[in-house]
Amino acid sequence: MQPFRKHQGTVAPLYRADIDTDQIIPKQFLKRIEKTGFGEFLFNDWRRSVAGASEPSFVLNQPAFAGTSILVAGRNFGCGSSREHAVWALADFGFRAVVAPSFADIFATNCAKNGLLTVAVSEAEASQIARKASEIPGYQLTIDLETLTVEDDLGFSSRFTIDEFTRHCLLEGLDDIALTLEHEADIAAYEAKHPVPAAWQV
Amino acid sequence: MAVVIDKLMRHMPRTLFEKIWDDHVITSGAGRLPLLYVDLHLVHEVTSPQAFDGLRAAGRRVRQPLRTIATVDHNVPTDPRPAPIRDPIAKRQIEALEANCREFGVRLFDMESSAQGIVHVIGPELGLTQPGMTIVCGDSHTSTHGAFGALAFGIGTSEVEQVLATQCLPQRKPRTMLIRVNGELGPGVSAKDLALGVIGQIGTAGAAGFVIEYAGAAVRALSMESRMTLCNMSIEAGARAAMIAADETTFAYMKGRRFSPGAEEWEQMVARWRELAADPGAIYDRSMEIHASELAPFVTWGTNPGMVVPVGSRIPDLPPSAADRRTAERMLEYMGLEAGTPIEQIRVDRVFIGSCTNSRLEDLRAAARVAKGYRVASGVRAMVVPGSQQVKHAAEKEGLDRIFRDAGFEWREPGCSMCLGMNPDILLPGERCASTSNRNFEGRQGRGGRTHLVSPMMAAAAAIAGHFTDIRDWRFQ
Ligand code: SF4
Numbered sequence: 001m002q003p004f005r006k007h008q009g010t011v012a013p014l015y016r017a018d019i020d021t022d023q024i025i026p027k028q029f030l031k032r033i034e035k036t037g038f039g040e041f042l043f044n045d046w047r048r049s050v051a052g053a054s055e056p057s058f059v060l061n062q063p064a065f066a067g068t069s070i071l072v073a074g075r076n077f078g079c080g081s082s083r084e085h086a087v088w089a090l091a092d093f094g095f096r097a098v099v100a101p102s103f104a105d106i107f108a109t110n111c112a113k114n115g116l117l118t119v120a121v122s123e124a125e126a127s128q129i130a131r132k133a134s135e136i137p138g139y140q141l142t143i144d145l146e147t148l149t150v151e152d153d154l155g156f157s158s159r160f161t162i163d164e165f166t167r168h169c170l171l172e173g174l175d176d177i178a179l180t181l182e183h184e185a186d187i188a189a190y191e192a193k194h195p196v197p198a199a200w201q202v
Numbered sequence: 203m204a205v206v207i208d209k210l211m212r213h214m215p216r217t218l219f220e221k222i223w224d225d226h227v228i229t230s231g232a233g234r235l236p237l238l239y240v241d242l243h244l245v246h247e248v249t250s251p252q253a254f255d256g257l258r259a260a261g262r263r264v265r266q267p268l269r270t271i272a273t274v275d276h277n278v279p280t281d282p283r284p285a286p287i288r289d290p291i292a293k294r295q296i297e298a299l300e301a302n303c304r305e306f307g308v309r310l311f312d313m314e315s316s317a318q319g320i321v322h323v324i325g326p327e328l329g330l331t332q333p334g335m336t337i338v339c340g341d342s343h344t345s346t347h348g349a350f351g352a353l354a355f356g357i358g359t360s361e362v363e364q365v366l367a368t369q370c371l372p373q374r375k376p377r378t379m380l381i382r383v384n385g386e387l388g389p390g391v392s393a394k395d396l397a398l399g400v401i402g403q404i405g406t407a408g409a410a411g412f413v414i415e416y417a418g419a420a421v422r423a424l425s426m427e428s429r430m431t432l433c434n435m436s437i438e439a440g441a442r443a444a445m446i447a448a449d450e451t452t453f454a455y456m457k458g459r460r461f462s463p464g465a466e467e468w469e470q471m472v473a474r475w476r477e478l479a480a481d482p483g484a485i486y487d488r489s490m491e492i493h494a495s496e497l498a499p500f501v502t503w504g505t506n507p508g509m510v511v512p513v514g515s516r517i518p519d520l521p522p523s524a525a526d527r528r529t530a531e532r533m534l535e536y537m538g539l540e541a542g543t544p545i546e547q548i549r550v551d552r553v554f555i556g557s558c559t560n561s562r563l564e565d566l567r568a569a570a571r572v573a574k575g576y577r578v579a580s581g582v583r584a585m586v587v588p589g590s591q592q593v594k595h596a597a598e599k600e601g602l603d604r605i606f607r608d609a610g611f612e613w614r615e616p617g618c619s620m621c622l623g624m625n626p627d628i629l630l631p632g633e634r635c636a637s638t639s640n641r642n643f644e645g646r647q648g649r650g651g652r653t654h655l656v657s658p659m660m661a662a663a664a665a666i667a668g669h670f671t672d673i674r675d676w677r678f679q
Contacts, residue, residue: 016529016532017529018406018407018506020506020641020643022622022641022643022644022645022646023643023644023645026645026649027622027623027624027646028624030248030276030624031248031277031289031291031292031294031295031624032291033251033252033255033294033295033298034251034252034255035252035255045644045645045649050631050649050650075407076406076407076410076440079406079407079440079506080342080641080643081341081342081622081641082249082340082341082342082356082357082358083248083249083358084249084252084340084358084359084360085359087358102407102410104407104410104440105376105410105411105440105442106342106356106357106358109357109358109361110358110359110360110361113358113360113361114360163235163374164233165233165234165235165372168233176360176364176372177260177262177363177364177367177368179234179372180237180364180367180368180370180372181367181368183228183229183237183370186228186229186237187228187237187239187368187369187370190228190239191239191266191369194239194241196266196268196269197332197461197463198463198464198467199329199460199461199462199463199464200268200269200330200461201268
């Protein structure tokens with residue numbers, strides 16, 4: 001996993017509440033069996049017409065936001081389906097962080113496993129960031145996971161929280177499976193006391 | 203001191219969730235998240251291929267193949283079987299699951315199996331879902347299994363790989379929410395309406411970070427199938443999981459199923475399961491009460507499941523705050539509706555009865571009772587997709603398929619079907635659907651499609667009337 005320490009990037013505003021994973025990556029693209037190549041289909045139904053033409057009004061299609069790496073969105077971002085494809089699509093497109101007032105649980109977990117940082121700020125802060133991102137060309141944020149701060153060059157600065165374990169894994173780019181297997185003896189001891197149900201062993 | 207605390211802890215009243223959590227935490231070392239043991243891991247074709255790939259790349263095996271069960275549901279066509287899968291990419295995904303299960307020794311109920319079905323329908327009906335278990339699946343509606351007093355939640359593909367490899371998951375401990383439903387559901391008001399009522403009341407993020415425990419007379423009175431509908435949709439309120447303590451209804455449902463405990467250990471298991479109910483005086487982080495008698499058959503009008511109104515009312519007026527107003531306007535525009543329109547005047551093009559929310563035998567019986575002796579309105583295309591092969595066969599034995607077919611409904615093969623439209627069953631742009639599924643997001647059932655979530659009875663009635671109608675006024679034949 002790619003570690004996350006500090007990142008500065010252009011902010012793209014998509015300030016709507018309840019953006020669900022069906023919008024982030026529509027189901028017609030879930031049939032791939034690889035982890036890569038989803039960025040092309042990120043927000044597909046908003047980015048393209050049915051015929052496949054680019055929708056010029058959609059934020060990610062505007063030249064001003066080419067190369068964006070931070071998304072600012074409304075509350076409950078990533079709700080709905082558990083599809084990790086949504087995170088793969090955001091990461092593959094080039095996003096390193098999403099800033100929003102709140103995130104759906106499974107989505108936030110999926111992000112952490114892929115080095116995509118979810119930064120929860122207040123509703124007022126998110127709306128302020130979204131406004132600046134749409135009004136100020138090239139508006140950037142700097143997100144520092146070591147100091148847990150998010151700031152811009154115009155005087156905005158805020159702190160965010162993240163649980164210590166997730167922060168540690170993100171900073172170091174650690175693989176959860178390897179960490180878990182450090183507990184092999186505990187797992188084996190638990191399994192010895194909790195055998196597979198008899199009826200399942202046939 | 204440690205001993206004293208330990209003693210105190212043991213005497214502290216605990217919630218159902220806490221009992222299962224405590225039973226499954228293997229370690230919770232400093233600076234680490236608690237590591238939770240997983241009793242049952244359900245796998246399907248869409249969220250697993252990358253996980254198996256990860257195992258292969260790291261040279262790992264599936265740690266507990268007997269605790270891992272796979273089926274195909276999301277992609278499968280619902281045409282009569284055996285039928286070739288025409289979509290080459292879906293075919294590739296289904297074949298990948300077959301190859302992975304063979305390679306890693308995982309039990310698979312494939313398209314030819316008499317046990318195939320939607321993963322959340324077959325777990326319970328095979329007796330795999332049991333009280334007190336921890337259950338995960340790469341699918342958000344895993345909360346369904348909580349109906350049996352299990353702790354069941356959806357996970358992403360990285361976590362699927364983690365569970366395949368280690369049978370464990372590092373988990374942040376969620377908070378607990380008690381929802382007590384008092385009184386009795388009125389006639390024509392189903393568990394689906396209760397679920398929609400809860401979401402309408404607390405919102406789509408109202409239970410975010412929480413595990414819900416449902417209690418109260420109205421919940422106790424629900425059948426297992428209705429309890430599954432209620433727990434299933436709790437994810438739409440943002441809940442991590444939802445649970446209902448096991449009771450006589452649960453035990454009666456489970457007894458004698460293929461993977462349920464056998465006769466020799468049955469009594470002993472039941473005695474253990476009984477102890478899993480919340481202790482009197484257990485403390486929840488949040489509690490709320492709902493009066494079942496105040497609920498009505500509901501219909502959603504917007505593009506998230508919290509946008510819900512009773513069938514007898516109208517689409518709400520635009521909210522005063524500018525931001526909320528924009529959101530509502532956007533939804534109405536997508537849905538092709540106007541504020542103030544009476545719900546019963548909304549006409550439908552399609553009707554879908556199915557999905558892990560409402561595709562069990564009880565749901566099909568309820569819908570068939572409504573459809574019996576009637577014809578689907580002209581211009582409406584209605585389909586019934588049983589949740590599993592077992593449901594399908596049981597329904598056919600009772601003649602439900604004939605009632606549906608005689609009324610002009612399509613009777614199809616089991617799968618997720620138009621719940622998410624990954625197979626050929628989709629809405630066309632602009633088509634309006636009364637659906638018993640769980641999500642009315644933009645494009646969920648097909649790009650540009652307009653979904654209204656309702657109960658099976660309400661869906662059947664809409665198919666026949668051609669528009670939404672209050673099931674409480676229905677003339678059953
Ligand atoms: S029926 Fe729908 S919600 Fe249920 S598992 Fe299938 S796609 Fe998911």
